[in-house]
Amino acid sequence: MNPLSRFESLAERLVEGAFGRWFAGQLHPHEVALRLARAMEDGQVLNMRGEHLAPNLYWVYLNPADYDALRQAQPTLPDDLTRSVVELAAQAGLMLAQSPVVEVHSAGSISRHQVSVAARYVPLEDIESGHTTERDTQASAALRAEMERAPGAEPFLILDGRRTVPLGRSIVTLGRSLDNDVILNDTRVSRHHAQLRRRAGRYVVYDLGSSGGTFVNGDRVSECLLQAGDVISLAGAQVIYGEESQTPPEPPKPQDTPPLPNPKSQISNVK
Secondary structure (H helix, E strand, O other), X not given: OOOOHHHHHHHHHHHOOHHHHOOOOOOOHHHHHHHHHHHHHHHOEEOOOOOEEOOOEEEEEEOHHHHHHHHHHOOOHHHHHHHHHHHHHHHHOOEOOOOOEEEEEEOOOOOOOOEEEEEEOOOHHHHHHOOOOHHHHHHHHHHHHHHHXXXXXXXXXXXXXXXXXXXXXXXXXXXXXXXXXXXXXXXXXXXXXXEEEEEOOEEEEEEOOXXXXXXXXXXXXXXXEOOOOOEXXXXXXXXXXXXXXXXXXXXXXXXXOOOOOEOOEOEEEOO
16 A cells, blocks of 8 residues: 555545535545645654644635635635544544644635645644744745745656656656556566655655665655655666756745634635
8 A cells, every 4th residue: 555545545535525515616626635635644743652643734725716716605615624624634543632723725826726735733832822933934935935836847757867758747657567657667667666746846756565665865765755866766777856947936035924824714815
């Protein structure tokens, strides 16, 4: 079972209920559920007792047109999504230290009918005081920067040291079988060896239980966030990951940093 399969299964189950009727034809329910599940997985933390805590703060970003339509059709969407987060955490076996908060924002960087979700765990006392640590501020700024930089980045793979393969899909499979997106004709490579997934504008490589293993810059990994220039080795067959930026992104401005969600105001515009 690959690292994301359990959360994907939970997302599928979520859509089977009322969740699938909330989006008024503006968004695909499965995509929203999957984004929530991935954000929850990425944002989980381990407390001092070794318990896995689900994130308690969630930011959901929508295209302005979708945001306006959903605000009219489903004004209770933040509360509805909050209940879904509670259900998802319970099914995933994650603890919630306190009731989660979901904010829905309008953001011009999101394409029509698309959604972006980010999640973090922040101690309750920090939410009530409005205090954010430097780490919180940097993480929020990084999220905004990733959202804005996506159109200018062109990720690609280099195969055999010479062949360039652009990465335009959110999921890219690599292996020896002919049904992969990237086919590696090497007997050392498993039929379905590894998978690249785009997460918040970046690609993460996952090993799919291959016999020869997946390595990044010489280290064996089950999953790894990729950086430009990383060398991926699939049981010895090397692939280089690259990103070509046409226009380098500007550093995020302090006023662009999204605030911590306020439990009293869960629908707002991001200017």
